[in-house]
Amino acid sequence: MTGHSSLPGIIRFLKLVALGLFLTLIVLFLVATARTFTLEVNAGLQLAHWEKAAVISADLTSEQRDDLLTHFKEAIRIPTVSFSASHQNTSALQEFNHLLKRVFPTIFSSSLVKHELVGNYSHLFTVSGTDPKLVPYMLLAHTDVVPANETDGWEVPPFSAEELNGFIYGRGTIDNKQSVMAILQALEYLLERGYVPRRGFYIGLGHDEEINGYAGAVNTVKLLKDRGVKLQFLVDEGLAVLDGIISGLDGPAALIGVSEKGHATVKLSVSMKPGHSSMPARQSSIGILAAAVTRLENYPMPRLFGSGPEKSMFEHLAHKFGLPLRFIVSNLWLFSPLISRVMERKPELNAFVRTTTAVTMFNAGVKVNVLPSHAEAFVNLRIHSAQTLQEVLDLIDSTIADDRVKVELINGFDPLPISSFSEQSFGFQVIKKTVLDMFPKVTVAPGICVGNTDSRHYTSLTKDIYRFAPTWFKPGDIQRFHGINERISSKNYEELVLFYFRLIQNCDIKRLPPSHTSQHDL
Ligand SMILES: CCCCCCCC/C=C\CCCCCCCC(=O)N[C@@H](Cc1ccc(O)cc1)C(=O)O
Ligand SMILES: [Zn+2]
Numbered sequence: 211m212t213g214h215s216s217l218p219g220i221i222r223f224l225k226l227v228a229l230g231l232f233l234t235l236i237v238l239f240l241v242a243t244a245r246t247f248t249l250e251v252n253a254g255l256q257l258a259h260w261e262k263a264a265v266i267s268a269d270l271t272s273e274q275r276d277d278l279l280t281h282f283k284e285a286i287r288i289p290t291v292s293f294s295a296s297h298q299n300t301s302a303l304q305e306f307n308h309l310l311k312r313v314f315p316t317i318f319s320s321s322l323v324k325h326e327l328v329g330n331y332s333h334l335f336t337v338s339g340t341d342p343k344l345v346p347y348m349l350l351a352h353t354d355v356v357p358a359n360e361t362d363g364w365e366v367p368p369f370s371a372e373e374l375n376g377f378i379y380g381r382g383t384i385d386n387k388q389s390v391m392a393i394l395q396a397l398e399y400l401l402e403r404g405y406v407p408r409r410g411f412y413i414g415l416g417h418d419e420e421i422n423g424y425a426g427a428v429n430t431v432k433l434l435k436d437r438g439v440k441l442q443f444l445v446d447e448g449l450a451v452l453d454g455i456i457s458g459l460d461g462p463a464a465l466i467g468v469s470e471k472g473h474a475t476v477k478l479s480v481s482m483k484p485g486h487s488s489m490p491a492r493q494s495s496i497g498i499l500a501a502a503v504t505r506l507e508n509y510p511m512p513r514l515f516g517s518g519p520e521k522s523m524f525e526h527l528a529h530k531f532g533l534p535l536r537f538i539v540s541n542l543w544l545f546s547p548l549i550s551r552v553m554e555r556k557p558e559l560n561a562f563v564r565t566t567t568a569v570t571m572f573n574a575g576v577k578v579n580v581l582p583s584h585a586e587a588f589v590n591l592r593i594h595s596a597q598t599l600q601e602v603l604d605l606i607d608s609t610i611a612d613d614r615v616k617v618e619l620i621n622g623f624d625p626l627p628i629s630s631f632s633e634q635s636f637g638f639q640v641i642k643k644t645v646l647d648m649f650p651k652v653t654v655a656p657g658i659c660v661g662n663t664d665s666r667h668y669t670s671l672t673k674d675i676y677r678f679a680p681t682w683f684k685p686g687d688i689q690r691f692h693g694i695n696e697r698i699s700s701k702n703y704e705e706l707v708l709f710y711f712r713l714i715q716n717c718d719i720k721r722l723p724p725s726h727t728s729q730h731d732l
């Protein structure tokens with residue numbers, strides 16, 4: 211034993227103390243700045259004093275409840291399929307027109323409602339309001355559906371509307387005949403009960419949404435623009451009430467789509483000289499194209515999670531996560547790289563992380579012993595809000611990096627603008643109030659719609675477009691969308707009717723109550 215420490219030992223000890231202090235300071239700094247502040251989203255405006263609007267109650271008799279389900283099932287049984295851009299089942303669309311007139315006689319005979327056909331099969335209803343100073347709003351839905359084959363694994367024929375264990379099965383039950391029928395059923399009941407709207411509104415039912423809405427939505431917009439119409443806000447299909455779908459979230463969440471992703475459909479093609487397969491060149495058109503497609507799949511678009519409206523979505527949901535998730539989700543500025551890496555493992559979550567790349571069609575070759583002169587593939591990309599169409603096209607070029615591959619944009623558009631969702635946002639707050647009136651335990655948050663809707667054609671009429679219907683999705687239900695065994699519970703369909711019944715009345719308020727944001731720290 212030396213009796214006293216050596217100088218290098220003391221220096222080492224002091225260095226360790228300094229390092230410890232430094233690390234403690236960093237942790238304290240992180241905790242202080244990364245405090246878990248959460249938005250108590252269901253409070254705030256919802257606690258304020260709202261002008262009373264929803265005064266008529268639905269009070270449905272059991273006969274009316276049977277009738278509304280019968281009407282809905284009739285709608286599902288008409289196969290209004292959009293097969294391709296040039297092929298629709300027009301006789302089914304015609305039959306659908308007749309169904310609407312038959313089951314909603316009050317709407318079609320009311321002096322308050324003007325009905326017009328657009329492009330033969332789309333419907334525009336103009337409902338006049340008593341106060342011309344109130345800017346009208348619009349409800350959208352679509353009557354066409356994607357194809358469905360029973361042999362794909364449907365439990366019942368897809369156009370049978372059969373009921374199994376409380377669920378009505380069939381193509382269109384969640385996309386989007388539930389909204390078509392519920393909106394009109396709600397208006398029918400309101401008019402039957404003597405309702406006269408204060409705020410005028412429009413209902414637009416497109417017949418070709420599944421093939422881009424060029425005949426329905428686009429022409430409806432032209433008509434409204436020619437009439438100088440401006441809309442306070444618009445509600446279309448899109449997001450839903452998610453129950454048990456977001457892991458770690460306590461209770462269901464109603465996500466109101468305040469934007470939708472952009473879109474690009476790109477054709478890749480390679481042309482080579484045809485010839486005898488016994489004397490092939492080192493690479494074929496198919497091989498070159500396959501390599502290009504593989505590069506696009508191997509090098510996905512950059513992670514952008516946290517730089518679009520998904521940030522607000524998580525901020526609004528944060529207080530419903532337990533720790534440590536609450537801390538992580540409320541500090542996306544720090545944790546988004548980590549969250550992105552977890553989310554990207556699941557396709558339905560990866561859609562929120564980046565621009566997605568889906569190779570959807572691949573055609574080449576005509577005969578086993580002929581070298582293919584031409585190979586082509588179609589790639590469908592959904593563009594994250596923080597990227598533009600042009601940036602995506604540039605990235606495709608630099609990833610493929612092969613002049614032999616021709617890259618053509620077939621169609622595309624930038625991500626849609628972000629609609630308002632503050633306490634001053636009339637549309638968002640009225641939708642939110644209606645959701646909470648009906649489902650008080652649900653957390654309402656802004657969300658982003660990963661698919662595209664007819665509403666994208668309406669941006670010249672309003673800046674506030676919301677994509678939402680209170681269709682309840684439980685685990686496994688999202689896959690039913692365009693998939694097999696599409697279904698809705700009869701209870702949920704009835705809730706949809708009551709939702710629109712209330713929403714229409716809630717829109718009659720002149721203005722929102724004064725706002726007072728409510729935030730709280732952990
Ligand atoms: C933490 C997040 C949890 C995950 C939340 C997922 C919620 C998903 C809920 C609903 C699914 C979203 C569906 C949106 C509606 C899309 C409608 C649609 O399919 N539209 C077509 C339109 C289209 C576009 C281009 C064409 O050439 C033809 C049709 C689409 O493909 O987007
Ligand atoms: Zn749809």
Ligand SMILES: [Zn+2]
Pocket residue numbers: 356385420692
């Ligand atoms: Zn669809």
